Amino acid sequence: MSLASKKATEVDKHRYKYDAYIPSLIDSFTEKDKLILEIGCGMGTDSRYIAKKQARIVSLDLSFDNVSFALKGMHLLSLRGRGVCADAERLPFQDSSFDAVYSFGVLHHTPDTKKAIDEAYRVLRPKGRCLLMLYHKGYAYYLLLLLHGYKRVLGIYNQDRLTSRYDSTPLSRMYSKSQIQELFKDFKNIKISITTYGGIQAHPVLKYLYLAFNKNKFLLKYFGSFVIISGEK
Numbered sequence: 001m002s003l004a005s006k007k008a009t010e011v012d013k014h015r016y017k018y019d020a021y022i023p024s025l026i027d028s029f030t031e032k033d034k035l036i037l038e039i040g041c042g043m044g045t046d047s048r049y050i051a052k053k054q055a056r057i058v059s060l061d062l063s064f065d066n067v068s069f070a071l072k073g074m075h076l077l078s079l080r081g082r083g084v085c086a087d088a089e090r091l092p093f094q095d096s097s098f099d100a101v102y103s104f105g106v107l108h109h110t111p112d113t114k115k116a117i118d119e120a121y122r123v124l125r126p127k128g129r130c131l132l133m134l135y136h137k138g139y140a141y142y143l144l145l146l147l148h149g150y151k152r153v154l155g156i157y158n159q160d161r162l163t164s165r166y167d168s169t170p171l172s173r174m175y176s177k178s179q180i181q182e183l184f185k186d187f188k189n190i191k192i193s194i195t196t197y198g199g200i201q202a203h204p205v206l207k208y209l210y211l212a213f214n215k216n217k218f219l220l221k222y223f224g225s226f227v228i229i230s231g232e233k
Contacts, residue, residue: 018198040106044070051079136227187231194224
């Protein structure tokens, strides 16, 4: 294995170091020769995992550099896949094009999350599977309210600016279960589960939250930071 290939493998291992449950989520909808769209491929780790399962992967991202990096990683590991630079709210595909659509931690950053989800629905084939992760109104949301809620009351922050403090991005949103149900109302067989960011294991204080969540499913259900949604067209 070349040095570049080893680096690509290290990137992928780091991705799953804390969030080790992600591969099993991908396994739930990935089958050989199925055509799968990943919306927001980032550095391409999940796309490469899908490609290793011998599914046909299309890696989409708004960033040209991300798409290039994802495809380079596939090439280094002798995997096959296509890359597309496009907006999640305006997918450049015909209706009913894909067997599955996957997006992890991306669509809560789009200006119109509902439109992006509707686009995912549009490009799915009948009975096609969708699996997405969005930020949940969990412990992080209440911590933001504690620290910055007064700015919301005073009108200094609107709701989007408040929740964007979570990861210091220009736009981040968090959703309750009822809001999730509204966003995915066109899908069938909706399943919603709550988990939390595994990276807090390394935090000197928040690691105790992580331990508490794993011991108490009630806490995880209401205060976990990630909501994972699966559904069918």
